[in-house]
Structures are given as structure tokens and as C-alpha cells.
Amino acid sequence: MEKLTNSGRRQMLISTGSIAAMAGLAGVARADLGKPDPGAGGTAPKSLPSYASWKDADSMIVHSANTIETKRTAFGSSVITPTNRLFVRNNVAPPTDASMMKEPDSWTLEVSGVAKPRSFTVAELKTLGLAAVPMVLQCSGNGRAWFPHKPSGTQWTVGAAGCVVFTGVPVKALLEAVGGMSEGMVYMTSTGGEPIPQGLDPNTIRVERSVPISAIEDAILAWEINGEALPLAHGGPLRIIVPGYTGVNSIKYIKQLAFTKEQSPAKIQQTSYRWTAVGEKPSPKDESIWELPVxxxxxxxxxxxxxxxxxxxxxxxxxxxxxxxxxxxxxxxxxxxxxxxxxxxxxxxxxxxxxxxxxxxxxxxxxxxxxxxxxxxxxxxxxxxxxxxxxxxxxxxxxxxxxxxxxx
Amino acid sequence: MEKLTNSGRRQMLISTGSIAAMAGLAGVARADLGKPDPGAGGTAPKSLPSYASWKDADSMIVHSANTIETKRTAFGSSVITPTNRLFVRNNVAPPTDASMMKEPDSWTLEVSGVAKPRSFTVAELKTLGLAAVPMVLQCSGNGRAWFPHKPSGTQWTVGAAGCVVFTGVPVKALLEAVGGMSEGMVYMTSTGGEPIPQGLDPNTIRVERSVPISAIEDAILAWEINGEALPLAHGGPLRIIVPGYTGVNSIKYIKQLAFTKEQSPAKIQQTSYRWTAVGEKPSPKDESIWELPVxxxxxxxxxxxxxxxxxxxxxxxxxxxxxxxxxxxxxxxxxxxxxxxxxxxxxxxxxxxxxxxxxxxxxxxxxxxxxxxxxxxxxxxxxxxxxxxxxxxxxxxxxxxxxxxxxx
Known part of the structure; x- marks a missing residue:
């Protein structure tokens, strides 16, 4: 096992617990808050969480239950990253509704901001078109470990990235089926299916991201990765995939796809994932973290x-x-x-x-x-x-x- | 589990046993002899053999310990076949020397029929060049189940095939390192590392295939498949990969690579894998099974x-x-x-x-x-x-x- 690169700081271990447990943890449920875990000492390697227990343990660095990195020596030279070596990064604990993975074709997606808003089951989406998109999936924070000011968040080096093939229906084919976008829409806004604990302001916890409408060109709604049904750990039953954008923009367990005039009001859009100057308070005025560079x-x-x-x-x-x-x-x-x-x-x-x-x-x-x-x-x-x-x-x-x- | 397509006929279960056990089985060790197993009745699904226990059982049809097929419904739509769903077909039981997979870089290959014959460890091969080749690996007998005369051998339908990325050193780069081929060579002949039981004519059991010398253009010696070290089940630590040719020509656990004037004298070259007319005795005069068609x-x-x-x-x-x-x-x-x-x-x-x-x-x-x-x-x-x-x-x-x- 490699040494954890997360020196001098420990991630909160978020278990895939009940909603009640989530509510209790909600304040620290974002794995990237990087707050020290008061209940734990030591730096022993953590083991894979149950929803990702099928990963190749020898190839992974487990930072926390929601942040799992591929070792630099484990990438191989075959272009494609095997799914069992692909990194995992969740903003909140994944949903634990077992039925959603047992009957993935029954998962539903609401589509709005279009001429004919409606919902689709995955089974219905599978009749609309097919695309297989090879792409780099990379966490916005990949390489964070080298910032000298030690930003909070997982101390990824290179392994919060992989090159995989996602397969699903092109967003453009979906748009055709709903009569096209409503007039004047500027963003494509995706909402994840994570349960929102009662009594919390949904905007503080909801995983919802907006990307410029130009992203519809290559975006797909994916149900498959590298030839296998998309597992929960990577956003199954259905994930929106925005090629070229950082991972956070490819929303897992997507429940709503909306074409909107404004960016999402969720915290993860408004103030997180922004190009904020070191030492400054993040602001919606800062440029959003969207496209990946060379x-x-x-x-x-x-x-x-x-x-x-x-x-x-x-x-x-x-x-x-x-x-x-x-x-x-x-x-x-x-x-x-x-x-x-x-x-x-x-x-x-x-x-x-x-x-x-x-x-x-x-x-x-x-x-x-x-x-x-x-x-x-x-x-x-x-x-x-x-x-x-x-x-x-x-x-x-x-x-x-x-x-x-x-x-x- | 799908019904076994091997109706009316059962494959001999070859275990990955000792050499002594192999010697006892040698007469029927070729899984494609298709002789009935006198000790077994019924048609219960067989379980994965230990060397392939990491395969996704739900995606596979286990015909025998040496013949494992991908279900037609398990291919996915992502072009690449995940390694844990890729078919397995061995002509004889794989070697059981545990050290060969623990220290794959120490595996040696003898190269002959070249200006400077010598042996290479895999570690040495890894300094000579690198290529990653996406290709269909397909068993010569894939689709056999539909021949009306019921040929002996595994009754594959479509699943003795997959599209994978093999990574290794180009044979041409190796040839450069040994001063090129000797004059007048017509075939590239590869020999597998399966142990030959004592007292048997090696030619009856040796897995050795010759292909036309033109195959050097794209052939590689591979140590990796789909980003992972090549497992024993697929010919690790080192396999010659002859793109475009049927699987039998891509010799597993390769120990010898020879450039030769004649085809191998092994039975698997001389009379097996030939385009022999139905009802006829196979002859070296029959065309060899080499290139895959559309x-x-x-x-x-x-x-x-x-x-x-x-x-x-x-x-x-x-x-x-x-x-x-x-x-x-x-x-x-x-x-x-x-x-x-x-x-x-x-x-x-x-x-x-x-x-x-x-x-x-x-x-x-x-x-x-x-x-x-x-x-x-x-x-x-x-x-x-x-x-x-x-x-x-x-x-x-x-x-x-x-x-x-x-x-x-």
C-alpha cells in the first residue's frame, strides 16, 4: 500500500448510511471539506467501502469512503483504465436504495426546459440512440496535493483520473424526442439522485451542476462503462457525461436534466468549484470550474x-x-x-x-x-x-x- | 445462467492439476476433442475453474475448465470487452508453476532463427519498445454450434471472441535487437510454455503454431491486456499476439519464438486447425486456419x-x-x-x-x-x-x- 499523500490532514469517513445518519453528518458530508476526524487517530490505510468493494484494492489509495484514488503505478499502458481501477469521488454519500441498481432500466429521468417536458425511464432512453464515448474522467481536484498552500480537500496526486468508454444516448437525440430546447436557455443543469435529508436547505447539499449549453454537442446519458452496466460507484443506473469537463459536471444517478436560463442555485455550483484566489472567499463571480486543460x-x-x-x-x-x-x-x-x-x-x-x-x-x-x-x-x-x-x-x-x- | 449450448455432448473437464495428472489425461487433454466425460451425467452449469475464478460468472458459459464463453447478452456496447468477461480457450491445461505469475518480469523467451539468437526476460523486453494493439481475439471454432454435421469440439456460438487491447513490444522491435531474421525464413513459429508430460511424443501435445512471416508486421509480445498485467488465463506472463489471426495462433506463456523455414511439426499445426472437408481425415495439405474473415x-x-x-x-x-x-x-x-x-x-x-x-x-x-x-x-x-x-x-x-x- 502506498503512503497516503494526505499528510497532516485527515478526511472525514462518510459511510453509506441511512438518511438519518446522513442528516447527522450533513454538515460535513462533502468529502472535500477536509475537516479533521476528531474520532480517529493514526494513518493506517483505509479499506474499500462496500459500494466499491469490487475495486482492485492493490491498485487503489483509499482516502475516505467517498474518495478513492488510482495508484500512479496502476494505470497500465493500454489507454483504457479498467473499471476496477478507476478512481471514485462522491460529493455526498451515494444513494442506498438497493432497488435502483437491481432494476436500472426503471430509473427515471425528468427532462424540463424543453418543448415537451416529460420523464423517461432508462428503458425508454435506450430506444432513442446510442453512442460510445472514450474520454478522460478527471476530478477537478486531481493534483491538489502539490499546491503549496495546502488547500482543504482530498490530496490527490495523479490518480483522480482515468480514460474510459461511457455508453448511452446522446443528449441531442433526447432533445429531438422532446421537441427541442425551450427558447433562451443558456445552461444544461443536471441534478443527482442523492436523498436530501429533511430540514436542510436543499441548496447546501444537492449535487446539481450547470454547464454551458454548448456541452450538449457531445454529452450523453450513460448506462454503461467499459462494456459493463454502470455501477453505483460511478453513477449508475444513469449518469450524465460531459466530455472535456471535470468530473463534478458529470452528475451521477441523474434524476433531472433541465435546460435553464440561470446556473443552479446549489452551493456546489454557486461557490464551490470556482477559480477563487488563494485566501479569498469563493464567490459566484469567480469563473466556474468546467473545462479540462492540456x-x-x-x-x-x-x-x-x-x-x-x-x-x-x-x-x-x-x-x-x-x-x-x-x-x-x-x-x-x-x-x-x-x-x-x-x-x-x-x-x-x-x-x-x-x-x-x-x-x-x-x-x-x-x-x-x-x-x-x-x-x-x-x-x-x-x-x-x-x-x-x-x-x-x-x-x-x-x-x-x-x-x-x-x-x- | 443460460442453457449450455453444448447439447447432446459434454466436454471433458480438465483440471489445472499436476503434471502427473496431466500425463494421465494427456490423451484427452485437448479440450476440443469433445469426448464424453464417462464419469458425469446431467447438464448442470459448471463453475469457473480456479485460474479464471475472477471472471464475472454471470457473464460466462463454462463449457469446461479450458473452454469458457462470453454470453451473447454480456458484450455491452462499449467496443472493448472487459477482461473479466473475455472468453477462455486453452488447448491443454495451463501451466501451474506459481512463480511464473508472481515474478512475471523474470519469465524468459528464447529467440532463434535470427542473426544473434538469445533469450530475453520480460524485463528486458520492456526496454525494447511499446505498442498497444486493440483487436478482436477470436477462437477458430467460434460459431461451431451451427454446423449441421455437429463437429467435435466446444459448441461455441458467438462468445469465443472479444475486442481487447494488448500491450507489449512489437516483434519488429525485437528483431532489430537480435540483428534481424536469418536468411530464407518463411514462418514465425511460437511455442507455449505448457509442461510436456514425460514419455509422450512432444509433437502430440506441444502447443506450437507457425504463421506466415508477413505476420511480423503487426505482431507483438504482450504482457498486458486492457491495462492490467496479462493473467495466466489469457497467456500471462507473456503471449505472442498475431492480430487478424484466429486465437490459436497467439500462443500463450510463450517460451520460444523461432523464425523457421518449415511449419512446426506439432500435431496442432500439422493436422489440427486445417480447412479439412467434412468427413475427411485432416492433412497437412489442407489449408491452415490463420486469418479471420469479415x-x-x-x-x-x-x-x-x-x-x-x-x-x-x-x-x-x-x-x-x-x-x-x-x-x-x-x-x-x-x-x-x-x-x-x-x-x-x-x-x-x-x-x-x-x-x-x-x-x-x-x-x-x-x-x-x-x-x-x-x-x-x-x-x-x-x-x-x-x-x-x-x-x-x-x-x-x-x-x-x-x-x-x-x-x-
Whole structure:
């Protein structure tokens, strides 16, 4: 088990308990509040929560019951991230209604802000169209561990990301079935099916996100991931998938899809997930965390415990473009002083997926600082410095993602 | 659990036992001999053998310990077949040396028929190059269940196939490291690491296959499947992957890779896997079973137990081209009388992968015969009739793959 990167801070363990228990915990139910757990000491590795017990434990870092990271050494080189190694990040504990996963085709979605508002069962959605979208699913906070001001929230390094294939119905096909959007709508607003404890202001707890209406182009309502029915841990029975956007925008167990003139009034939209300056209070005036930027990192070698044999070393990793495809990738074996082009290998799964890359280097005994930086089709190159922000979102600094390896 | 399709015939259960046990079973150790098991009656579903116990039992049909099929309803629509749903087919029981999977990087491969013959550990192979190849892995006997003369062997319908990503080193990169092939070589011959029981003629049991030298273009030596270390059940620690060829040519636990002037003298090369006429004795003069042809089938709806709601029905399935990409796909909802173009959906993973397709039809109450037929880039269209052969190899008849569905 790797050491938890969450040094000096512990996440609240949110169990998938009853609504009553949730009500009691509601104030701290957002796993990213990062408040210390007064009842627990020690730093022993946590075990997988029951709803994700089918994950490959050896590949995962369990930060809390709602935040589970893929180890950097567990990504493999096959482009697709196996579902049993994919990270989990829930804003509140997942619903515990067992029937919803037993009869996923009966799950219903309300559609509004359209010419003919109505509800659809998943079974009905399955008659409207089919799309399979390979894409990077990445948490807004992936890379938070490297922000020097130690933002609250899970201290993810690289493993709150994966490249998977979601399968479902295009939102555009759904819109066709409801006579199109109502006039003047600016946002697509999705609401999760998490139960709202009685007596709480729903806006403080509701998982509801709005994205610009342009996202309908590639968005789908998914019931499948990597060839399997979408499990609860990843938002089954039905999840909206907004390719190119950070994970929080792809709402799990979606119950309502609304085309709206305003952004959601929920706290998770209004003040969370904003580009707020360090030390400032988050405000709806701050830019929202939506689109992913160009990014890359090395997966092999990356294990600080491992010594690599001197001589020819094959360096490999992944590169993604964000809203456009990754176009090229460079590697440095001396901490970013000199850069050389690396090669993409394996299939190109389209602009929202990541690419595998490989670079062969002759490395002598000693310590080497390996870095990589990607450039996308829009011409953006991964920057050396992260974009500072209060909550530690969207870190794509190549320097932060460097690995130091021992060669002997 | 679906009914076993292996009607009227039972497969010998080969356990992953000791060499001594194997020697005792050697005469029937090839799972495709199809001899009745004199000690067993009934037709109860068999359970997964220990080396494949991690498979998703609900998705599999266990014909025998060495022949495990994916259910037609378990393919999903995400192009990639999850490893825990991928079929298994071993010609003899897999090796049981536990150390080989504990230290996969120490597994060695002998390379001969090259300028500088030598052996490589997997760790060494990992420094030579990297490729990730999406491809259909398909057993030569997939579709055998529909041959009217009831060939011996496992009665596969569609599930001895999957589309996966294998990752490893290109054979061409390996050849570069050994100074190239010796002169005049015509075949690439791979030998599996299965133990050969003492006192037996190795050629009767050895899993060794030769393919035309042209296969080096795209062949790789793989240590990973779908992002995970290649498990024993699929040929780990190291398997040669010959894209476009039937599964038997991609030798598991490969110990020797030889470039040769002649085909292997092993029985599995000389007389098995040949296009032998029905009722004839197999001969080395018969054409070898190598390349896969164009093929497609419908996965949804395909469950004969299920009644589909009348109205708009989304018909989906997969299409593969064989040695060239699938170019187009047609669907018939009246048993092949009329055909209409269907649409490919999801990512194009290259010529050796399959494509997902979808077709929307309005179906009234009643029984409907659904068929599909693919055409590849070479211009080959999937035929109505299978190519008859003694052992029931390579069935790509669209009529055999039709499904009859109930609509109400």
C-alpha cells in the first residue's frame, strides 16, 4: 500500500448510511471539506467501502469512503483504465436504495426546459440512440496535493483520473424526442439522485451542476462503462457525461436534466468549484470550474521505492488535450532543462481520450528527474507552473508532475 | 445462467492439476476433442475453474475448465470487452508453476532463427519498445454450434471472441535487437510454455503454431491486456499476439519464438486447425486456419427469453473486418429478405478491432428474425452460408448468426 499523500490532514469517513445518519453528518458530508476526524487517530490505510468493494484494492489509495484514488503505478499502458481501477469521488454519500441498481432500466429521468417536458425511464432512453464515448474522467481536484498552500480537500496526486468508454444516448437525440430546447436557455443543469435529508436547505447539499449549453454537442446519458452496466460507484443506473469537463459536471444517478436560463442555485455550483484566489472567499463571480486543460504525466517509471536498471529505460505515460486532442508530447530526463519529442503509441480514441506515449532514454546510475509536457490541437502547451487557486483545482503544472527516479 | 449450448455432448473437464495428472489425461487433454466425460451425467452449469475464478460468472458459459464463453447478452456496447468477461480457450491445461505469475518480469523467451539468437526476460523486453494493439481475439471454432454435421469440439456460438487491447513490444522491435531474421525464413513459429508430460511424443501435445512471416508486421509480445498485467488465463506472463489471426495462433506463456523455414511439426499445426472437408481425415495439405474473415452479429436484442416492447427498437451489435477494417454494416429485420444500412457508433480502434453498430427499427408485435452482415475494406461481404469444414472452424455465415426475437 502506498503512503497516503494526505499528510497532516485527515478526511472525514462518510459511510453509506441511512438518511438519518446522513442528516447527522450533513454538515460535513462533502468529502472535500477536509475537516479533521476528531474520532480517529493514526494513518493506517483505509479499506474499500462496500459500494466499491469490487475495486482492485492493490491498485487503489483509499482516502475516505467517498474518495478513492488510482495508484500512479496502476494505470497500465493500454489507454483504457479498467473499471476496477478507476478512481471514485462522491460529493455526498451515494444513494442506498438497493432497488435502483437491481432494476436500472426503471430509473427515471425528468427532462424540463424543453418543448415537451416529460420523464423517461432508462428503458425508454435506450430506444432513442446510442453512442460510445472514450474520454478522460478527471476530478477537478486531481493534483491538489502539490499546491503549496495546502488547500482543504482530498490530496490527490495523479490518480483522480482515468480514460474510459461511457455508453448511452446522446443528449441531442433526447432533445429531438422532446421537441427541442425551450427558447433562451443558456445552461444544461443536471441534478443527482442523492436523498436530501429533511430540514436542510436543499441548496447546501444537492449535487446539481450547470454547464454551458454548448456541452450538449457531445454529452450523453450513460448506462454503461467499459462494456459493463454502470455501477453505483460511478453513477449508475444513469449518469450524465460531459466530455472535456471535470468530473463534478458529470452528475451521477441523474434524476433531472433541465435546460435553464440561470446556473443552479446549489452551493456546489454557486461557490464551490470556482477559480477563487488563494485566501479569498469563493464567490459566484469567480469563473466556474468546467473545462479540462492540456495535461500529461509519466506513469513508468514512477515508483520512488523502485530502482531502475541502468541503460536503456522505457519511459511511458499519458497525455490529454482537454477540449481538443493531444497533439504532441515532450519528455525531459533532466528536470525540464532539455526536452525531446516522445512518441504516441496505441490507438487514438478521439479528442476527449488520453494517448499513451513512450520515450526511450539511456540512463546512467544516479537520480534522474523525469518530466513530460503535452501540447494540444489548440496550441496550448502544458505550463511549468500551476494556476494558483484557493481550493487547488485543475493542476496541470509539468513541474509538479515530475518524478524522481533512482537508477543503478 | 443460460442453457449450455453444448447439447447432446459434454466436454471433458480438465483440471489445472499436476503434471502427473496431466500425463494421465494427456490423451484427452485437448479440450476440443469433445469426448464424453464417462464419469458425469446431467447438464448442470459448471463453475469457473480456479485460474479464471475472477471472471464475472454471470457473464460466462463454462463449457469446461479450458473452454469458457462470453454470453451473447454480456458484450455491452462499449467496443472493448472487459477482461473479466473475455472468453477462455486453452488447448491443454495451463501451466501451474506459481512463480511464473508472481515474478512475471523474470519469465524468459528464447529467440532463434535470427542473426544473434538469445533469450530475453520480460524485463528486458520492456526496454525494447511499446505498442498497444486493440483487436478482436477470436477462437477458430467460434460459431461451431451451427454446423449441421455437429463437429467435435466446444459448441461455441458467438462468445469465443472479444475486442481487447494488448500491450507489449512489437516483434519488429525485437528483431532489430537480435540483428534481424536469418536468411530464407518463411514462418514465425511460437511455442507455449505448457509442461510436456514425460514419455509422450512432444509433437502430440506441444502447443506450437507457425504463421506466415508477413505476420511480423503487426505482431507483438504482450504482457498486458486492457491495462492490467496479462493473467495466466489469457497467456500471462507473456503471449505472442498475431492480430487478424484466429486465437490459436497467439500462443500463450510463450517460451520460444523461432523464425523457421518449415511449419512446426506439432500435431496442432500439422493436422489440427486445417480447412479439412467434412468427413475427411485432416492433412497437412489442407489449408491452415490463420486469418479471420469479415463477420458481425447482433447482441441486443438477442435473449430468446426476453420479450421486447413493440415500437422503436434499438438493434445493436458488432462488426469486424478480419484482416482489413469493417467498412459497412447492414441489418435485416425480416430474416435476410431486405437489408438496410446500419450506423457505426463509438470509436474506431483500427482495422483489427471490431466496431459497434446500431440500427433503429419500428417493430410490431410478433416474432422477428434479425440479421446483420458486414463488408470490409477489401470488399468482402459476410456470406449467407458458412464455409463447411470437418472441425467447424471460422463460421461467419450471417444466417447462422440471426436471432429470433419476440415483440409484444
Amino acid at each position: 495535461k500529461s504525466w509519466i506513469n513508468f517509471p514512477s515508483d520512488p521505492e523502485q530502482t531502475v536498471a541502468a541503460g536503456r529505460v522505457q519511459i511511458s505515460g499519458i497525455a490529454m488535450g482537454g477540449m481538443t486532442a493531444a497533439k504532441s508530447i515532450e519528455v525531459s530526463v533532466n528536470g525540464g532543462k532539455d526536452w525531446q519529442k516522445a512518441e504516441f503509441v496505441g490507438p487514438d480514441l478521439g479528442k476527449y481520450a488520453w494517448r499513451e506515449f513512450v520515450f526511450s532514454a539511456d540512463l546512467a546510475a544516479g537520480t534522474h528527474e523525469l518530466a513530460c509536457r503535452a501540447t494540444n490541437e489548440a496550441g496550448d502547451t502544458q505550463p511549468e507552473a500551476r494556476r494558483e487557486n484557493n481550493r487547488g483545482y485543475i493542476n496541470n503544472s509539468w513541474r509538479d508532475h515530475m518524478v524522481s527516479i533512482k537508477v543503478a | 463477420k458481425s452479429w447482433i447482441n441486443f436484442p438477442s435473449d430468446p427469453e426476453q420479450t421486447v416492447a413493440a415500437g422503436r427498437v434499438q438493434i445493436s451489435g458488432i462488426a469486424m473486418g478480419g484482416m482489413t477494417a469493417a467498412k459497412s454494416i447492414e441489418v435485416s429485420v425480416n430474416g435476410g429478405k431486405d437489408w438496410q444500412k446500419a450506423e457505426f457508433v463509438g470509436p474506431d480502434l483500427g482495422k483489427y478491432a471490431w466496431r459497434e453498430f446500431v440500427f433503429s427499427a419500428d417493430l410490431a408485435a410478433g416474432t422477428h428474425e434479425l440479421a446483420c452482415r458486414a463488408t470490409n475494406e477489401a470488399g468482402d461481404t459476410q456470406p449467407e452460408a458458412r464455409r463447411e469444414n470437418n472441425r467447424g472452424y471460422i463460421n461467419n455465415s450471417w444466417r447462422d448468426h440471426m436471432v429470433s426475437i419476440k415483440v409484444a
